[in-house]
Amino acid sequence: MSRENYRYTVGILRRVEDGNSGGGDPETYREAGVTCAGVRDEKYDVTLAEQGAPLTEVKIFSFRTRQIMPDDLLRWHGDVYEIIHIDEYDHRGREIRVRGRRRRDHWSLQGEN
Numbered sequence: 001m002s003r004e005n006y007r008y009t010v011g012i013l014r015r016v017e018d019g020n021s022g023g024g025d026p027e028t029y030r031e032a033g034v035t036c037a038g039v040r041d042e043k044y045d046v047t048l049a050e051q052g053a054p055l056t057e058v059k060i061f062s063f064r065t066r067q068i069m070p071d072d073l074l075r076w077h078g079d080v081y082e083i084i085h086i087d088e089y090d091h092r093g094r095e096i097r098v099r100g101r102r103r104r105d106h107w108s109l110q111g112e113n
Helices: 046-050
Strands: 008-015 027-041 058-064 073-076 079-090 095-102 107-109
Touching: 027 073, 058 073, 058 079
Parallel strands: 027 107
Antiparallel strands: 008 027, 008 073, 027 058, 058 095, 073 079, 079 095
16 A cells, blocks of 8 residues: 555554453553554445345554554544454555454543543
């Protein structure tokens, strides 16, 4: 992917191990970094849509390789996406693609109310 395609700012949130999560308490995350990424919708299977299957909002984030953990969250345009799959993609391992599903359950960001 060319450099011009990395036009969106995406925040990477990492889980804070505080020992207080669980039992209905929201998970706590801290901002681990910010990157520029290409973001696009995942194409849905038309057959599933016709059958009335529930479709979750899934995005594909493409960006330069950096440390990312499977339990990290990606924040883009005020929405948070949990990571479904991390894949090395192209350019001799210099770019990765991450499939993320929109997350709607409880979470909080360290340092924010």
